[in-house]
Amino acid sequence: MKKHTVWFLIATLLLVLAGCGSKPASTDNTSSPAPPVDDDTIFEHIEPEVTIPATEIEIDENIEEDAVEEPETTADPQAIPDTLLDYFPPDDTSVYYEGVGNEFAQMANTISRPAPDYVVIRENNGGSYIQKVYKLESDQIQLVKEEPVDFNVLLPTPAELDAMVPIRTYLKEPIQVGTTFDDWTIIEVGASLQTPYQQFDDVVVVEQVDSDFVNRIYLAEGFGEVKRESIMTIAGEPDYVVTSTLENMTQP
Incomplete structure (x- = not known):
């Protein structure tokens, strides 16, 4: 009897264990359904991780700076062009010319620029002291005064210049x-000229022609007149030629 009781207890225990392991999920329809899933709620707090290399940031900044960079300004077309200003020596320059053919062909000149658009040249040829005043305009240079003056005369005032x-x-x-002004014509550009001072290879030659004479001036940028030449024709005689050629130039 005791033996049968033990086997009965063992069988009962096995049935209980098997029933616990195979218990079905609850199907109670009265339980509350799960709340709906909101996609926006799911991704609301998710921030994408983006890594931008430092080099890319620098390139973007450079491109942005270039995009807003202001264009270069151009010179005012009405301003005095440098090409005309360069046909005079710098301010406060002394220029010396070797003279041939005439005792007054040798000269010692001084250059002054009392105002931005004026140049004053004083020529000392040993016999007289001539003051010439030039006014620079947008496309031309005008001679506005030429007269003998005393050696120690003051430069013209702004009111006198105007x-x-x-x-x-x-x-x-x-x-x-071919450019012509008054009775003068440009007859050569880019000419070569040897002077006692130096060799010039970009000289502008301007000529004035009359029935019995020819006058020429030779201009170089940064130096002004590097030579003057006057040729007088006399019937039955050789041409009479007078030249003044750049010999030296000094600046302060």
């Missing part, structure tokens, strides 16, 4: 062969 009126055109653009 009151001067043109006598003739000294030089005019375009600087090319």
